Amino acid sequence: LTTVGVAGVVAWWVRFGNVSVSLVYERHIAMAMLLALPVLSLSKIYRSWRGQGLFAELPAVAGAFGLIFGATILYAVAMKIPVNLSRLWWGMWFLGTIAGGAMSRVLVRRVASLVREAGLDVHTAVMVGSGNDAQRIVEALHRQRGTGIQVLGWFDAQGQDNALPNTQRLGDLDQLAAYVETHHVNQVWVTLPMSAEKDIARILDVLAHS
Numbered sequence: 001l002t003t004v005g006v007a008g009v010v011a012w013w014v015r016f017g018n019v020s021v022s023l024v025y026e027r028h029i030a031m032a033m034l035l036a037l038p039v040l041s042l043s044k045i046y047r048s049w050r051g052q053g054l055f056a057e058l059p060a061v062a063g064a065f066g067l068i069f070g071a072t073i074l075y076a077v078a079m080k081i082p083v084n085l086s087r088l089w090w091g092m093w094f095l096g097t098i099a100g101g102a103m104s105r106v107l108v109r110r111v112a113s114l115v116r117e118a119g120l121d122v123h124t125a126v127m128v129g130s131g132n133d134a135q136r137i138v139e140a141l142h143r144q145r146g147t148g149i150q151v152l153g154w155f156d157a158q159g160q161d162n163a164l165p166n167t168q169r170l171g172d173l174d175q176l177a178a179y180v181e182t183h184h185v186n187q188v189w190v191t192l193p194m195s196a197e198k199d200i201a202r203i204l205d206v207l208a209h210s
Contacts, residue, residue, distance in 0.1 A: 001033055001036050001037065001040065003097055003100035003101050003104060004029070004032050004033050004036050004065075004068065004097055005029055005032075005033050006100065007093055007096035007097040007099075007100050008021075008025070008028070008029035008032070008093050008096075008097075009021060009029070010092075010096055011089050011092035011093040011096050012025060012089060014092055015086055015088055015089045015092060016089075024081075024082055024085065025085060025089070027081060028072060028076065028081075028085065029093075031072050031075055031076065031081075032068055032069065032072040035068055035071045035072055035075065036068050039064055039067050039068050039071065040064055040068075043060060043063070043064040043067075044060040044064075045057075045060055045061055045064055045101075045105075054105065054106065054109060057105055058102060058105075061098070061101045061102060061105060062098055062101075064101075065094070065097050065098055065101055066094075068097075069094055069097075112148070113148075115148075121148055122148045122149070122150050123148055123149050123150070123186040123187060124149075124150050124151075124152055124183065124184070124185050124186050124187070125141075125149050125150065125151050125152065125185065125186060125187040125188070125189055126151070126152050126153055126154060126155060126170060126176075126179070126180065126185055126187075126188055126189070127151060127153070127154035127155070127164070127167070127189050127191055128154065128155045128157050128173070128176065128188060128189065128190045128191065128192065128203055129154070129155075129157050129190065129191040129192040129196075130154050130156065130163040130164035130167075130169075130191075131163070131191060131192075131193070133191040134154060134164055134189075134191035135164060135165075137151075137189060137191065138151055138164070138166075138167055149187065151167060152168070152170065152183065152185065153167055153168035153169060153170040154167055154168070154169060154170060155169075155170055155171055155172060155173060155175070155176050155179075156169060156171070156172045156173075157172070157173055157192055157196065157199045157203070173199070173202060173203060173206060174206075176188075176203065176206055176207070177206040177207055180207065188203075188207060190203055
């Protein structure tokens with residue numbers, strides 16, 4: 001929300017060389033800030049992006065701010081508020097808002113990473129399966145502590161025994177639901193191939209009430 005207002009003032013300063021924003025421009029900035037309240041609250045920006053890269057989040061940021069600007073223009077037209085303002089200012093305002101939004105998400109991610117590396121706000125997860133995909137996921141999570149996901153171990157779905165090194169085997173599928181409920185596991189990562197559809201269906205069934 002603050003990003004929208006600050007970007008509008010900065011764009012005015014760059015375009016006109018002062019910070020005394022005219023009333024007409026102020027009205028558009030104020031409208032955008034008011035419209036940002038419902039748009040941002042309903043957007044995906046504030047959902048959990050844990051375990052996903054920044055580039056997965058940026059389209060949601062750009063889409064939300066694009067919707068805000070589109071709604072601002074439509075509202076101005078409907079209310080017969082002049083919209084024939086400086087196109088250069090409009091462009092700098094929009095791009096500045098996108099850039100500011102992206103920078104704020106980078107900052108939030110950095111702070112969250114530091115918090116999780118300190119052992120706070122950590123989610124627990126278990127793996128089902130122990131193939132190459134499971135190994136890659138475990139290694140990536142160990143390297144990237146900032147994701148805040150702690151793998152407790154893995155469950156055997158296909159008689160693989162000790163096929164996932166350096167990660168504790170917690171049991172088989174019959175023990176999965178009880179373990180998830182008892183240890184309040186946040187996430188269950190299924191790494192079985194699509195050909196194991198019977199096992200996947202069984203996993204979904206045993207977790208249905210957990």
